[in-house]
Ligand SMILES: *Cc1c(COP(=O)(O)O)cnc(C)c1O
């Protein structure tokens with residue numbers, strides 16, 4: 419049952435979502451940045467729009483164009499320069515769809531793109547050029563997606579992804595979960611979401627109730643790249659999820675001049691663990707068009723990982739992986755020297 423209190427907190431996060439900054443000019447003014455950045459930002463935003471909730475922008479430093487949180491969302495002219503090897507669909511996702519909105523590449527688990535909406539537009543996103551409209555992502559495809567999941571008894575885990583699946587209202591989410599719970603071979607529900615980090619208001623009583631009461635074992639994989647993303651409000655939201663019995667993991671992307679040094683990543687692991695989250699994956703950048711300036715060389719990634727492993731207990735060092743089309747799992751990237 420959705421209580422009046424849960425409904426009112428739902429209104430809060432929806433308002434925050436709607437008030438997100440979408441105009442590059444406003445972002446620059448808000449952070450007292452050089453107006454010379456504007457033409458480039460506007461041009462790049464026409465290709466992939468700007469979107470950043472205000473509470474996330476408030477965690478950025480004033481007047482610093484190199485702020486690691488800002489770099490993740492500020493559209494730059496350099497995105498428009500084509501780079502060989504950086505393409506629209508680097509993971510071949512369109513070809514991997516087994517039903518509308520379902521990606522089934524790995525044994526035992528399938529990924530359901532529940533919605534195409536995101537609260538934040540990350541400039542390095544591998545789905546930035548993904549034609550969601552053509553891929554028919556959304557609630558209208560759920561019956562076909564559920565029928566596919568029901569038809570394959572080898573599946574024991576469903577991964578809700580997107581976009582950001584927590585962009586769905588609690589009402590929509592419980593409808594979807596109801597359908598998933600009726601599939602007897604499913605045991606685990608995994609949610610890949612950046613919202614607990616970007617808009618912690620989303621972790622409301624209604625959502626906590628849904629996750630605490632589902633028959634499926636809930637795992638939530640959040641996405642934070644830098645320790646400053648995790649402030650007190652985020653920590654509280656994550657702790658409430660942990661108390662509701664949700665297993666919490668984090669995935670990050672290794673990004674040039676955002677988190678490509680061992681000190682930043684060690685601090686990130688510490689901040690995550692303090693909020694009851696274990697590091698899971700550190701992804702090498704997928705070569706998506708417009709993101710080449712975030713790439714980190716593999717040799718540099720190894721060096722960072724080696725330092726990280728010397729500084730942290732094993733369980734706080736994420737696994738460095740890359741996704742290769744056609745492989746049966748994420749590929750562990752290891753040094754051969
Ligand atoms: C990454 C991914 C998964 C999950 O892989 P894990 O190694 O289990 O985290 C599942 N399906 C698809 C299509 C993926 O891209």
Ligand code: SF4
Nearest residue numbers: 536539540543581612
């Ligand atoms: S939240 Fe995730 S899916 Fe959405 S834009 Fe960022 S990286 Fe892409």
